Amino acid sequence: MAMWNPWRGCHRYSEGCRFCYIHKGDAKRGVDTGRIEKTDSFDAPIARKNSGEYRMKPGLVYLGFSTDFLLPEADAWRGDCWDMIRQRQDCTFLFLTKRIERFAACVPEDWGDGWDNVVVGCTVENQRRAEERLPIFSRLPIRHKNIICQPMLSPIRLEQYLDGVELVVAGGESDRFARPLDYDWVLDLREQCIRRSVSFSFRQCGTHFIKDGREYTLQKKDLCAQARKANIDVWMETAAMFR
Numbered sequence: 001m002a003m004w005n006p007w008r009g010c011h012r013y014s015e016g017c018r019f020c021y022i023h024k025g026d027a028k029r030g031v032d033t034g035r036i037e038k039t040d041s042f043d044a045p046i047a048r049k050n051s052g053e054y055r056m057k058p059g060l061v062y063l064g065f066s067t068d069f070l071l072p073e074a075d076a077w078r079g080d081c082w083d084m085i086r087q088r089q090d091c092t093f094l095f096l097t098k099r100i101e102r103f104a105a106c107v108p109e110d111w112g113d114g115w116d117n118v119v120v121g122c123t124v125e126n127q128r129r130a131e132e133r134l135p136i137f138s139r140l141p142i143r144h145k146n147i148i149c150q151p152m153l154s155p156i157r158l159e160q161y162l163d164g165v166e167l168v169v170a171g172g173e174s175d176r177f178a179r180p181l182d183y184d185w186v187l188d189l190r191e192q193c194i195r196r197s198v199s200f201s202f203r204q205c206g207t208h209f210i211k212d213g214r215e216y217t218l219q220k221k222d223l224c225a226q227a228r229k230a231n232i233d234v235w236m237e238t239a240a241m242f243r
Ligand code: SF4
Pocket: 010, 011, 012, 013, 014, 016, 017, 020, 021, 022, 023, 066, 067, 068, 098
């Protein structure tokens, strides 16, 4: 799987942004996250080797993991990205966003009912954001939809918005001051997915993790391994590429 970050930088936008890993990484390096800049790998999907082959291999490409792909500051650059995505039909581009309300204004004219090689993940960190973003998301013409509840900051009822969704991801927050993740919220979300035959993946525990009413503090290195150990993922054929 490849990573493509055509630009970098972002602004905190909602509750889930408090311990954003991009802000934390930049702070360590003394970089201003609020400065939105194109990166050297802007053209990565169409860069070629001397042999003429594309450098980026076919398959799943994680797009915009050092930004939000729908950031307004990048409006002037996004058209070139769509051109590259259109050109690389052998790749599937996945991006996550907390700004789904901007989606309709950000797609190219020939978007139609969506492109088969684009997966959009709508991030909802609590019930408030689920009710705000998912009614918009559910109406959008997108062929492959994921819902990302990470960091999950409250129980989330989203069953009514699962039509056409291929995968729901749950995960906790990672930070010394992280807000706790209650395992009961995760299990409840999983049940909602099972009832609607939607794939579900528990990606990481929270630094502060509540199970059976008891709070545990976990090391960053163990967050994903502990979630995997729970062994509660549910996979349908439609989400096979995300396993
Ligand atoms: S929208 Fe995403 S990338 Fe931007 S600040 Fe929030 S968590 Fe970070």
